[in-house]
Amino acid sequence: MAKLIDIKGYCNTSSKYEFNDDNMWKGQLLLEEDGWFEGIVNDVVSQCAEDKMIFGIYHPGKIIELFKVSSDNKSDPFIFRETMDAKSNDGQFSTIGIFGEELCGVSHIIMQDIDNLNQNDYLKTSQRNIEFEKEELLKKIQIFKKKNVFKKLYANTLARRKQLSKIVLRDYVYLTFPSAQAERIMLELQSINDKVEQDSIDGVKKLVK
Numbered sequence: 001m002a003k004l005i006d007i008k009g010y011c012n013t014s015s016k017y018e019f020n021d022d023n024m025w026k027g028q029l030l031l032e033e034d035g036w037f038e039g040i041v042n043d044v045v046s047q048c049a050e051d052k053m054i055f056g057i058y059h060p061g062k063i064i065e066l067f068k069v070s071s072d073n074k075s076d077p078f079i080f081r082e083t084m085d086a087k088s089n090d091g092q093f094s095t096i097g098i099f100g101e102e103l104c105g106v107s108h109i110i111m112q113d114i115d116n117l118n119q120n121d122y123l124k125t126s127q128r129n130i131e132f133e134k135e136e137l138l139k140k141i142q143i144f145k146k147k148n149v150f151k152k153l154y155a156n157t158l159a160r161r162k163q164l165s166k167i168v169l170r171d172y173v174y175l176t177f178p179s180a181q182a183e184r185i186m187l188e189l190q191s192i193n194d195k196v197e198q199d200s201i202d203g204v205k206k207l208v209k
Contacts, residue, residue: 003031004115004133005039005112005113009025009068009080009110010109013104015106016106019108024044024045028137030138036056037056037058039055039141040054040140040141041053051140051143051144052069053141059172062176063083064081065081066082067096076095076097079094080109084111089108089109092106092107093107
């Protein structure tokens, strides 16, 4: 079952890692087990108050690759890439135009796993109706998809979901660990992934029998 995540993102086009609420967007997303997520956010200070959709890959505590799109063509899509650890979760963001990506500046994203906090009776979330929030978020996502002019970008990214999840995790490993250690970790991850896939195949075979 998808997890409900609160998200808040900050941008700065001056390339200084200094952020404030004037350039902030926030909302929620639904995170699947393989790292794929979809959600809705709103710019806090903006003349355009409409919903914007976010989607991409997020491996909690490690790395995120996030697309942020409008429902019309007034703004090019954005892509945010950030590595996350105990000290920081800073990165960069770019626009996606006709000629590819163009770097815009730096970013800072804050994530909060509401399902996990709620299960641990965290005071600020224990009174929230998590299932209702998930249902409402799904409705917003479906409404957005019907009018989104960037359907091709979404469809192409979704089609590469499994591959993209592995690529993003690989990038995190190679950015974070020395090369020799990174190679060993990637082999271990591939071994785990192969076992999971084989277990799934064996399970299907048993059902067929």
